[in-house]
Amino acid sequence: MQTASVSPGASQGIIQVAVPSPLPQTFDYLLPADCSVAQIAPGARVRIPFGRSHKIGIVMALESDSRIDPSRLKPAIELLDHGALLPPAILSLAQWASRYYHYPIGEVLSATLPTLLRQGEAAQITKPSGEKMWLLNDSGRAISPQTLKRAPRQLALLQHLQQSEKALNASELDVQFENWRGVMRSLHEKGWIDIQEQTTLPSPAAETTTAPELNAAQTFACDAIHNALGGFQSLLLDGVTGSGKTEVYFNAVEQVLRADKQALILVPEIGLTPQLLKRFQQRFAVKIALLHSGLNDKARMNSWLQAKAGDAPIVIGTRSAVFTPMARLGIILIDEEHDLSFKQQEGFRYHARDVAIRRAQQAGIPIVLGSATPSLESLHNARQGRFQHLTLPERAGNAAHPKIRLLDVRQQKLTEGFSTTLLQAIQHHLDRGQQVLLFLNRRGYAPTLICHDCGWLANCSRCDAHMILHKSRNLLRCHHCDSQRRIDTQCPDCGSVDLRPLGQGTERAAEALAELFPQNEIIRIDRDSTRRKGALQSLLKQVQHGHGQILLGTQMLAKGHHLPNVTLVGILDADQGLFGLDFRASERMGQLIIQVAGRAGRGDKRGEVLIQTHHPEHPLLNGIIHHDYSRFASDLLIERSQAQLPPFRHIALLRAEASRRDQPHAFLSAARDMGFQLANTQGAHCPTELLGPIPAAMEKRAGRYRALLLIQTHQRATLHNFLRHWLPQLSQLPQAKKVRWSIDVDAMEIG
Numbered sequence: 001m002q003t004a005s006v007s008p009g010a011s012q013g014i015i016q017v018a019v020p021s022p023l024p025q026t027f028d029y030l031l032p033a034d035c036s037v038a039q040i041a042p043g044a045r046v047r048i049p050f051g052r053s054h055k056i057g058i059v060m061a062l063e064s065d066s067r068i069d070p071s072r073l074k075p076a077i078e079l080l081d082h083g084a085l086l087p088p089a090i091l092s093l094a095q096w097a098s099r100y101y102h103y104p105i106g107e108v109l110s111a112t113l114p115t116l117l118r119q120g121e122a123a124q125i126t127k128p129s130g131e132k133m134w135l136l137n138d139s140g141r142a143i144s145p146q147t148l149k150r151a152p153r154q155l156a157l158l159q160h161l162q163q164s165e166k167a168l169n170a171s172e173l174d175v176q177f178e179n180w181r182g183v184m185r186s187l188h189e190k191g192w193i194d195i196q197e198q199t200t201l202p203s204p205a206a207e208t209t210t211a212p213e214l215n216a217a218q219t220f221a222c223d224a225i226h227n228a229l230g231g232f233q234s235l236l237l238d239g240v241t242g243s244g245k246t247e248v249y250f251n252a253v254e255q256v257l258r259a260d261k262q263a264l265i266l267v268p269e270i271g272l273t274p275q276l277l278k279r280f281q282q283r284f285a286v287k288i289a290l291l292h293s294g295l296n297d298k299a300r301m302n303s304w305l306q307a308k309a310g311d312a313p314i315v316i317g318t319r320s321a322v323f324t325p326m327a328r329l330g331i332i333l334i335d336e337e338h339d340l341s342f343k344q345q346e347g348f349r350y351h352a353r354d355v356a357i358r359r360a361q362q363a364g365i366p367i368v369l370g371s372a373t374p375s376l377e378s379l380h381n382a383r384q385g386r387f388q389h390l391t392l393p394e395r396a397g398n399a400a401h402p403k404i405r406l407l408d409v410r411q412q413k414l415t416e417g418f419s420t421t422l423l424q425a426i427q428h429h430l431d432r433g434q435q436v437l438l439f440l441n442r443r444g445y446a447p448t449l450i451c452h453d454c455g456w457l458a459n460c461s462r463c464d465a466h467m468i469l470h471k472s473r474n475l476l477r478c479h480h481c482d483s484q485r486r487i488d489t490q491c492p493d494c495g496s497v498d499l500r501p502l503g504q505g506t507e508r509a510a511e512a513l514a515e516l517f518p519q520n521e522i523i524r525i526d527r528d529s530t531r532r533k534g535a536l537q538s539l540l541k542q543v544q545h546g547h548g549q550i551l552l553g554t555q556m557l558a559k560g561h562h563l564p565n566v567t568l569v570g571i572l573d574a575d576q577g578l579f580g581l582d583f584r585a586s587e588r589m590g591q592l593i594i595q596v597a598g599r600a601g602r603g604d605k606r607g608e609v610l611i612q613t614h615h616p617e618h619p620l621l622n623g624i625i626h627h628d629y630s631r632f633a634s635d636l637l638i639e640r641s642q643a644q645l646p647p648f649r650h651i652a653l654l655r656a657e658a659s660r661r662d663q664p665h666a667f668l669s670a671a672r673d674m675g676f677q678l679a680n681t682q683g684a685h686c687p688t689e690l691l692g693p694i695p696a697a698m699e700k701r702a703g704r705y706r707a708l709l710l711i712q713t714h715q716r717a718t719l720h721n722f723l724r725h726w727l728p729q730l731s732q733l734p735q736a737k738k739v740r741w742s743i744d745v746d747a748m749e750i751g
């Protein structure tokens with residue numbers, strides 16, 4: 001522990017530290033006792049006393065004096081980095097994000113760091129950086145089954161390892177065995193197992209694939225990106241599914257690597273796009289650093305440090321990777337830019353796409369946003385001339401657009417949710433040895449359980465929601481608060497035992513398909529069937545070269561998978577999204593349908609898409625079937641403009657929740673009244689509208705009541721100016737103590 005023997009004064013130096021805490025400001029400290037001014041760099045971590053404990057903060061600046069009487073300043077405890085851990089580019093990006101999202105700088109910076117660095121670990125690449133692999137040694141191979149006849153689990157694992165030629169990693173073992181680690185330990189203790197460590201960074205592929213000859217639209221896009229290199233520009237790569245966007249990314253990355261720069265590629269969820277990763281590895285024989293939540297802490301820190309040092313020319317990561325320091329950043333690419341997972345939905349509610357654009361601007365480099373279904377924000381930006389709009393209207397290679405048809409299911413006989421026309425089409429495609437993909441965006445067996453005698457519904461007691469029936473696990477589960485209970489056998493209201501599943505989820509549809517198509521394999525892909533690590537990969541592998549299978553799944557199936565044998569896509573219920581409560585519901589439904597439809601006919605055979613609906617005349621569905629995402633999006637943009645919604649207005653949501661229903665309303669009303677006064681003083685020429693408070697779409701969730709207030713302006717600057725003055729006053733409101741509240745700038749859903 002340091003004593004206060006350091007005499008405070010200007011020559012001593014004072015550091016301004018960003019500390020993770022709910023307070024927005026930075027904090028001043030004296031230098032640590034053994035430390036001179038010359039050793040301190042902004043961007044270094046420092047351990048400081050904070051309240052009754054210690055915290056790790058980031059040095060933002062060195063000052064010669066402080067707003068606070070220096071005799072009251074405490075010395076920092078220790079400096080953790082020599083030099084800047086976070087370079088100036090990341091510090092200024094974080095400062096911008098802190099101002100833009102009105103979130104404390106200390107929290108923002110802390111969120112940019114890999115866990116181990118946040119905890120104070122030395123910023124060094126650690127060895128071994130490897131993941132463990134398990135392999136039988138010679139004595140293990142020689143064991144006869146008799147030896148283990150009283151340990152059936154050990155025997156099963158041993159036999160599995162005996163059959164495998166190579167060492168297996170944890171995710172491969174996860175797919176085959178539940179709770180294998182203890183069993184493996186027993187085998188290891190018997191001396192039959194060798195444990196190897198392999199590097200987690202994908203090693204450069206031995207053979208790299210070469211680029212196909214680019215078509216005219218691809219060439220045009222690549223040239224545009226080429227011309228943009230070396231300066232800031234946003235380019236929207238708007239290419240239909242299968243149009244070869246990935247080839248354009250490759251070409252851009254190649255150009256950047258040739259100039260000895262690095263490329264940062266952001267993807268929605270790495271677990272869902274294993275194929276994209278593999279294609280990058282096959283194309284580029286360079287080190288690729290991965291940054292996503294599936295990595296262990298060490299691997300993640302190593303990737304981060306390699307990116308920072310410039311040792312990894314390609315960095316691929318999810319949302320938070322947008323803050324990775326990179327020594328020689330030359331380009332940023334965002335795949336599936338419309339994907340909602342780029343927006344963090346709690347805490348620091350940033351949008352990685354928007355932060356990335358800001359980063360590109362600060363760095364003076366181009367950014368490419370790719371999608372088959374661009375967000376309305378990006379399309380609007382392209383139309384306003386802020387983004388260069390690059391289109392790839394045709395599928396690449398030999399693949400043609402699939403044929404899309406609406407199936408009017410009104411008054412039709414449905415067998416477990418399937419119309420006769422759809423069933424016949426499925427049979428037709430299966431008979432030709434092709435695969436069928438069916439999309440139903442509802443997991444579980446049925447959306448709920450109903451009493452056939454009195455109409456009672458199984459609801460969650462903690463949320464305004466139904467309990468979802470999961471038949472295979474004999475459970476009713478709430479997907480909002482995760483509470484669960486055994487399936488009721490008797491109605492709690494009338495005592496009837498005639499309780500029936502209501503509606504259809506993927507589990508039930510899979511059960512029906514197994515009866516309808518007993519000869520064919522049914523593969524269900526949703527959160528439940530892919531819970532175990534590596535399960536999705538192995539299911540996709542099964543599908544990749546398969547024939548005559550039916551794939552049934554939720555939106556996980558919409559994500560960029562290349563499934564060349566799928567020729568029929570069936571959408572079981574398109575009506576879900578048509579009348580959603582949220583203003584983005586139709587945009588999202590259209591994107592989903594087009595992305596799912598895009599899985600059809602990506603090989604040599606033409607694809608077909610059938611969409612079941614009760615609203616075949618709906619204009620949005622009609623936009624979709626003419627393959628015209630741009631027409632569909634234009635219609636939506638007109639609606640948004642008329643309804644004065646984003647991207648024509650700038651919005652923020654003030655959310656509040658509490659255990660009593662009246663508390664969030666009381667807080668939000670007081671906040672609104674305070675806001676009215678403030679908006680008046682800002683002048684009438686740049687109005688700030690405050691709408692609400694209204695209850696959230698799901699008012700009660702996990703036992704708490706939620707409500708919201710919408711803030712809306714014409715100009716972005718007006719919004720931020722208003723928030724900057726308003727938010728600090730809110731914590732002073734007496735009603736604030738009774739609620740948990742947060743601000744969400746550019747909220748993606750009003751709910």
Ligand code: ADP
Nearest residue numbers: 212213214215241242243244245246247396397
């Ligand atoms: P997207 O990312 O737009 O969905 P992909 O890049 O995955 O499309 O391309 C779809 C398929 O077309 C891939 O198998 C890819 O190898 C192939 N492809 C891309 N560009 C060309 C081209 N110019 N000529 C031939 N095949 C191509």
Ligand code: ZN
Nearest residue numbers: 451454491494
């Ligand atoms: Zn009943």
Ligand code: ZN
Nearest residue numbers: 460463478481
């Ligand atoms: Zn619940």
